[in-house]
Amino acid sequence: MSSPPDINSSQPRIVDVYETVLYGSDIDAVARFYRDIVGLPLIQSDPDLLAALRLPGGGVLLIFDPVAAAVPGRPVPSHGAEGAGHVAFRVEDLNAWHAHLADRGVEIEREIDWGAERSSVYVRDPAGNSVEFVRGELW
């Protein structure tokens, strides 16, 4: 089956995700979790609106207050979601992460062995977002 060349040739490419976004009303508490537990450098923090943490690949994890970010008329388009979001981080040594999380008093909500040396550990950040640490290729 041949592809439609006109459409494919005009399709620009993204490099990758640049901003991954989660929400939480206590920006400081959520930012501390991703800085102190997940180990991401905090590069910007405005406790009324957002925190930005650097990801190893060069992108950022952004934590927004869902109410402040949804206010109309901001310089950027408004957004803001209520409820538990989800993010998964790729890791190499999941056992080390399990020990690290337990040592820091972070409750392990679930552990799943997907087989074929693939497994996940799930915790919650202070805003209730589901945070997964993944070893292996689930997708």
Next chain:
Amino acid sequence: MSSPPDINSSQPRIVDVYETVLYGSDIDAVARFYRDIVGLPLIQSDPDLLAALRLPGGGVLLIFDPVAAAVPGRPVPSHGAEGAGHVAFRVEDLNAWHAHLADRGVEIEREIDWGAERSSVYVRDPAGNSVEFVRGELW
């Protein structure tokens, strides 16, 4: 100022974000947007729960139905957020993206020139999530 070596040496590292998550009740419509407009390969689709699209860096963009994903007792921890989320994609040729989006009838909600050859184009996906295409280092 010296760093506390005990803490730093025990900090495991993430490789990067593996799953970036957005929500939308019409999974098919949202998945088509990211497949046909953003150009991501659709690798899994269950119209009642989620769609998974491959990102160039090896991770995935997941689209969940916020109600179905929040049902308690799923094999994985529940989550689900209502309201407009946000994602930004890093691109090299933002002019090509602007033309591509306009050609496909996607309304450009805003364009921002951040200076120093950094700029953003914002659109909405069919669920109302704010989707940004970024050239340059904003963070």
